[in-house]
Amino acid sequence: MATCFVIQPFDSGKYDKRFQDIYKPAIEAAGLEAYRVDQDPRVLVPIESIEKGIRQAAICLADITADNPNVWYELGYAFASDRPVVMVCSEERTGKKYPFDIQHRSIIPYSADAPSDFDRLRESLTAKLKAIIERNEVLDQIAESDPVTPIEGLTQVEVLVLAVIAGEAYMPNNAVAVNGAKRDAERAGVTNMGFNLAVRKLTTKKFVRVEELWDERDGESYNGLAVDEDGWKWIEANESMFVLHRQDKKKEEDIPF
Secondary structure, three states, X not given: OOEEEEEOOOOOOHXXXXXXXXXXXXXXXXXXXXXXXXXXXXXXXXXXXXXXXXXXXXXXXXXXXXOOHXXXXXHHHHHHOOOOEEEEEEOOOOOOOOOHHHOOOOEEEXXXXXXXXXXXXXXXXXXXXXXHHHHHHXXXXXXXXXXXXXXXXXXXXXXXXXHHHHHHOOOOOOOEEHHHHHHHHHHOOOOHHHHHHHHHHHHHOOOEEEEEEEEOOOOEEEEEEEEOHHHHHHHHHOHHHOOOOOOOOOOOOOOOO
8 A cells, every 4th residue: 555654743742643633544544554654663773764765655744833853854855755745734833934945835724723623634634635646646647648649739748737737726716836836747757848838838828827826924925827717628628538536445456547
């Protein structure tokens, strides 16, 4: 089973409880194995096991509420290893700016005031993890197509970039950060130049639009990308090429294709 590497403080307290009560169930509901290096009896050299675990993980989940040096190191290593990362942050983190490297990245905020807050966080995490898995399956499927033959008027790279932007949006009109979309496209094999050219062509065709987004945490604006109405119409007309749902992986050797 694919793993989700969990990055958080180990405190024998509230963070360990959140792992057991929230993160682990949410990860398992998404069809992944929740992995924490401190709970692996096979680990002899923690730092080597941490780096290996991150590299081999399908996704990493990081709680960045506390300014914990181990959390920042592991999160930085996950970014450097080009792993998909889901970040969560409690409202307990007040009056603190995020490090520059994670500004403008998607972060799921959560409250820790009542059990219902944790229920919402658990549901949000499962939905986000499933969305990333499904998006990656779509990108793998598109990447295996003929890179030369146009797909209903779009090149393979244009389809990949369109799928990345659409897959990241929670709602049809939502925009996603340009840098985040570029990282996801690069993970699917698109070069920096390929991404820039695809965005230019998609905006010319009015499949994608550029929006200015606002980061309330840092009081700064940044560029975002959103799928326009014509882009959604193209996706709907060609939905057979996209993975729209996942089969339950009840068998040990289930493979998503």
